[in-house]
Amino acid sequence: MMFSCILQAEKLGKLTYPDLFLSFQLIERFFVSLKEVFIVHGAWTIFWREMVKYKRRMMTLFVTIVQPVLWILLFGVALGSTIPEKEGSISYVNFLIPGIIGLSILFSSLFASFNVLLDKEFGLTKEILMSPTSRNQAMVGYSLSGLAKSLIQAFAVLLLGVFLIVSGSEKLVLFGEGEGFFDTFIWFLTFVLIIVIFSFGFLFMAMAIAARMTSHGALQALTTMLTLPLFFASEALYPSREFPFWLAIIAKINPLTYCVRVLQISLLGYDFRYGDNPPFHYEFADIVTGFIMVGLFTLIMFYLAIKSFQKIKLF
Amino acid sequence: MISDVNSVSISEGEEDKEDVIVSVEGLVHKYGDFTAVDGVSFTVRRGEVFSLLGPNGAGKTTAINALIGLLKPTSGEIYLDGINVIKNPEKVKGSIGIVFQETILDREMTVWESMEFHGKLYKIPKEERHEKIWELLELVELSEKVDEITRRLSGGMKRRLEIARALMTEPTILFLDEPTLGLDPQGRVLIWEQIRKVNERGTTMFLTTHYMEEADRLADRVFIMDHGKILISGTPERLKDKLGKDVIFLYLAEKERAREVLEGFDFINEIVEFDKGLEIVLNGSGVPLAPRIMETLDSLKPKLAVDGVNIKRPSLDDVFLYFTGRKIRETDIS
Ligand SMILES: Nc1ncnc2c1ncn2[C@@H]1O[C@H](COP(=O)(O)OP(=O)(O)O)[C@@H](O)[C@H]1O
Ligand SMILES: [Mg+2]
Numbered sequence: 001m002m003f004s005c006i007l008q009a010e011k012l013g014k015l016t017y018p019d020l021f022l023s024f025q026l027i028e029r030f031f032v033s034l035k036e037v038f039i040v041h042g043a044w045t046i047f048w049r050e051m052v053k054y055k056r057r058m059m060t061l062f063v064t065i066v067q068p069v070l071w072i073l074l075f076g077v078a079l080g081s082t083i084p085e086k087e088g089s090i091s092y093v094n095f096l097i098p099g100i101i102g103l104s105i106l107f108s109s110l111f112a113s114f115n116v117l118l119d120k121e122f123g124l125t126k127e128i129l130m131s132p133t134s135r136n137q138a139m140v141g142y143s144l145s146g147l148a149k150s151l152i153q154a155f156a157v158l159l160l161g162v163f164l165i166v167s168g169s170e171k172l173v174l175f176g177e178g179e180g181f182f183d184t185f186i187w188f189l190t191f192v193l194i195i196v197i198f199s200f201g202f203l204f205m206a207m208a209i210a211a212r213m214t215s216h217g218a219l220q221a222l223t224t225m226l227t228l229p230l231f232f233a234s235e236a237l238y239p240s241r242e243f244p245f246w247l248a249i250i251a252k253i254n255p256l257t258y259c260v261r262v263l264q265i266s267l268l269g270y271d272f273r274y275g276d277n278p279p280f281h282y283e284f285a286d287i288v289t290g291f292i293m294v295g296l297f298t299l300i301m302f303y304l305a306i307k308s309f310q311k312i313k314l315f
Numbered sequence: 316m317i318s319d320v321n322s323v324s325i326s327e328g329e330e331d332k333e334d335v336i337v338s339v340e341g342l343v344h345k346y347g348d349f350t351a352v353d354g355v356s357f358t359v360r361r362g363e364v365f366s367l368l369g370p371n372g373a374g375k376t377t378a379i380n381a382l383i384g385l386l387k388p389t390s391g392e393i394y395l396d397g398i399n400v401i402k403n404p405e406k407v408k409g410s411i412g413i414v415f416q417e418t419i420l421d422r423e424m425t426v427w428e429s430m431e432f433h434g435k436l437y438k439i440p441k442e443e444r445h446e447k448i449w450e451l452l453e454l455v456e457l458s459e460k461v462d463e464i465t466r467r468l469s470g471g472m473k474r475r476l477e478i479a480r481a482l483m484t485e486p487t488i489l490f491l492d493e494p495t496l497g498l499d500p501q502g503r504v505l506i507w508e509q510i511r512k513v514n515e516r517g518t519t520m521f522l523t524t525h526y527m528e529e530a531d532r533l534a535d536r537v538f539i540m541d542h543g544k545i546l547i548s549g550t551p552e553r554l555k556d557k558l559g560k561d562v563i564f565l566y567l568a569e570k571e572r573a574r575e576v577l578e579g580f581d582f583i584n585e586i587v588e589f590d591k592g593l594e595i596v597l598n599g600s601g602v603p604l605a606p607r608i609m610e611t612l613d614s615l616k617p618k619l620a621v622d623g624v625n626i627k628r629p630s631l632d633d634v635f636l637y638f639t640g641r642k643i644r645e646t647d648i649s
Contacts, residue, residue, distance in 0.1 A: 053423045
C-alpha cells in the first residue's frame with residue numbers, strides 16, 4: 001500500500017511535500033505493525049526487567065564475564081602448558097576458544113531457570129500472568145534476556161582469548177583467516193547464529209525445568225546433573241576420537257558437540273590442529289549437520305518449554 | 316448455636332440491580348477432597364467498600380482468587396460487570412486491580428521500575444504511564460521513594476506501593492487480600508487512609524481481613540466467613556445491633572441455681588455457662604440491669620455468693636465469635 005502510494009505519486013510526476021509526509025507516515029505505521037507482529041510486547045517487557053536487574057546486579061555481570069575468563073585461564077593456560085607446540089599447529093588456547101564459548105553458553109543458559117523459579121517464589125509470575133501478557137510471551141521474554149547474557153559471555157571469551165594469544169605473540173586464527181572481508185563476515189554470522197540457536201535450546205530447556213520445579217535445591221541438583229555429562233561427553237575440551245563407545249554415543253547426541261563443531265569451523269576453519277594431535281578436518285556438511293542437530297534440539301525444547309509454562313501453577 | 320443463625324442476612328432495603336458490580340452465586344471450591352469455599356453467594360455494590368471477614372483458613376483467599384479469574388472454581392457463577400469471569404477470565408483482567416495477600420514485589424527493582432514494569436505489562440503508552448506513576452505515587456505518599464529499591468521499603472510502604480501499582484490500570488474494582496497483615500499500628504492506619512482515599516475516587520473496594528477493627532472501620536458491608544461459608548452479613552452497625560446487647564459475666568460457683576432464677580427475666584436473651592460462671596446476654600444496656608440481677612441473687616435464700624461481675628459491650632469481635640460458634644471469652648476482671 002505504501003509503495004503503491006509512492007509509485008502513484010511518481011507516475012503523476014508530482015511528488016509533493018504532503019505526499020512525502022503521508023508516505024513517511026505509512027512507512028512508520030508499517031514498521032509499527034511489523035514490531036507488533038514480530039516483537040511480542042509482553043516478552044520485551046520481561047526482557048527489559050531482567051536487563052534492568054542485570055545491569056544493577058554488578059556481581060552477576062562480573063560473574064558472567066569472570067567465569068569464562070577462569071575457564072580460559074584454567075584450561076587454556078594450565079592444560080595448554082602440557083601440550084607441546086608444533087610447526088603448523090595452533091595454540092591450545094586458540095583451539096579452546098570455541099569449546100569454552102560453547103560451555104559458558106550452556107551454563108549461563110541453564111542457569112536462567114533460577115530467575116524463573118525466583119519469580120514463581122516471590123509471586124511475580126502472578127503479576128505477569130494476571131496482565132495481558134501470555135505465558136508464551138513470558139517464556140520468550142525470560143529466554144531473550146538469557147540470550148543477551150549468553151552473547152555477552154561469548155564475546156567476553158572471544159576477546160579474552162584473542163588478547164591471550166596476541167599478547168603471547170602466537171598465531172591467531174579467527175573467522176576464516178586471510179580469506180577476505182566477505183568470508184570473514186559470513187563466518188562471523190555463522191558464529192553468532194549457532195550461538196543464538198544453541199543458547200535458545202538450553203534456555204528453553206531451563207524454562208521447561210523451572211516451570212515444573214518448586215525447590216531451589218532440586219533445581220540446583222538437576223542442573224548440575226545435566227551439565228556434567230554434557231560438559232565431559234562433548235568435544236569442547238578435547239577431541240572425541242579416543243572416547244570409549246558409550247561416551248562416544250553420548251557425545252554423538254550431545255548438542256554441545258555440534259555447537260562446538262560449528263563454532264570451531266567458523267573460528268578456526270575446516271582444517272586445524274593443535275599440539276601434536278592428529279589434524280581435524282571438516283567439511284561444509286559438518287556445518288549443515290551441526291545446524292540441523294542443534295536446531296532440532298532447540299525446537300524440541302521450545303515445545304517442552306511452551307507446554308511446561310502452560311502448566312505453571314499459581315497456587 | 317450456629318445452626319439457627321446460618322447464613323443470616325441483615326439487608327437494608329431492596330438491592331438496586333444496576334448498582335451491582337460483582338455477583339457471586341453458589342461458589343464452591345475444593346482442593347482435592349477438602350472444600351475451601353462451600354457455597355458462597357453475595358453481591359458487591361458499585362462504589363462500596365465490601366469486606367470479607369474471617370479467620371485464617373476461612374477460604375477468603377480462595378474466594379478472591381476465583382473472583383479475579385485466577386482460579387477456576389469447582390462450581391458456582393461469578394459475574395463482574397456483567398462478564399462471566401469463569402468463562403472469560405481474560406476479559407476482566409483489564410477492569411480488576413489486585414493486591415495479593417503475600418507481598419509481590421521484585422526485591423531488586425526500584426519503586427519506579429516496579430510501577431514501570433506493571434504499566435508496560437498492561438501496554439500503557441509511555442507518556443500516560445509516566446504521568447500515572449507520579450500521580451499514584453503521590454496518592455500513596457511514596458513520591459519521595461521513587462528510586463528506592465523495594466527491598467528497603469517498610470512493610471507499610473510496600474503495601475502502599477502495591478496499591479498504587481494495582482491502580483495503574485484504573486480498575487473499576489480493587490481487590491485487597493488482607494492488606495494490613497503483619498503491619499504495625501501506624502502502618503495499618505496509613506493503609507486505611509489510602510483505602511478510603513481510593514474509594515473516594517470512585518473505586519469499588521473488595522477487602523478481605525481477619526482484623527475485626529479493620530472491617531468495622533472501613534467496610535460499608537461486612538460478610539463474615541468461616542469454614543468456607545458466609546455466616547452473616549450486613550453493615551458493621553447492624554451486625555453489632557443484631558447481637559447488640561450487652562453481656563454480663565457473673566463469676567459464681569452455683570451456676571445451675573443462678574440459671575434457674577435468672578431464666579425468668581424477660582430482659583435476658585440467653586444464658587451460657589463458662590468455666591468460672593455464667594455469661595448473660597441481655598437485650599438492653601447492662602448498666603441498669605446488672606444491679607437488678609445482683610439484687611435478685613442477693614435476696615435468695617440461702618444466699619447465692621457472686622465472686623465478681625463484668626459488663627461487656629459488644630464489638631464486631633463478639634459478633635464474629637458469636638456466629639463462628641465460639642463463646643465470648645471473658646476479659647479480665649477489674
Ligand atoms: N493450594 C491449596 N491446596 C490445598 N488446600 C489449600 C490450598 N490453598 C488453601 N487451602 C486450604 O483451603 C482453606 C482456605 O484457605 P484460604 O482460602 O487461603 O483461607 P484464608 O485466606 O481465609 O486464610 C485452608 O484450610 C487452606 O489450608
Ligand atoms: Mg488468605
